[in-house]
Amino acid sequence: MRSLAIILIFGFFTEPSVSNEVISDKCVNCICIAISNCNQNLGCDNGACGALRITEPFWIDAYRPVVGDDDPYSTGAYARCAIDKTCATKAEKNYMKRYKTDCNGDGKIECIDFALIHRLGPFGCNGTVDSSYTDAIKNCINSP
Template sequence: MRGLAILLLFGSFIGLLFAQQENATIDSCLRCICNAVSNCNQKVGCESGVCGPFRITEQYWLDAAKPIIGTDDPNSNESYVDCTTNLKCAKTTVRNYVTKYSKDCNGDGVIDCYDYAKIHLLGPNSCTETVHKVYKDVLLDCLSAS
């Protein structure tokens, strides 16, 4: 019985370590996506139907389960703009979206940040397409520095 308890405790510890590593990895990924999209300019407002440093559309935000700041009403007209122009809420939006549509876009057998970046930029149905060279270069440079 004691051996089982130790095994369960060890398993929980390993699971926690993997969860922390995964969160750190996705945080680095989100930082690099933000850099590639707008140089992570937090002063970017809304323009031509996209908002904030991640350049998020309203449909994207809706698909990401309408994250909000604090007690905002997710059904109010302001919540989309408030969230997507706030770095923390925008990160949550992108995390929700790429997790929801997670897939291997480049066919290398691994779902990684490059796939998430393509899903973010091109959408899940077009993520097998080629991304702009500048976006790709900034993303890959950032990831290699992480």
């Protein structure tokens, strides 16, 4: 019984496999475009970092992905990840896999839902955002 408890605790605190990705690369890119025009030169300001404008609580909820062999608990690991395109994409995918929700109530979980989760959080994603944001997502997703 003790071994099962250790396995369950260890499994809870480790990063899940993202082999069954929920959000497409195209959708992540569309969120990036809508959030910052995917400006890869953005650093950190006002509590958000990188082109996806990831916050530290978002990154923590995404299981603290890191760049290379970085220590997820080291000072600056969050910022280094959020400004790195590959790591930030991994954080986005982990977060969406964890919190996938049908935000707009249409019975499907699609890119617009992920965009709403990104902007409003998983528990408030049925709220409203500015139409320029949702229009940018829809235009991007519908582009070839």
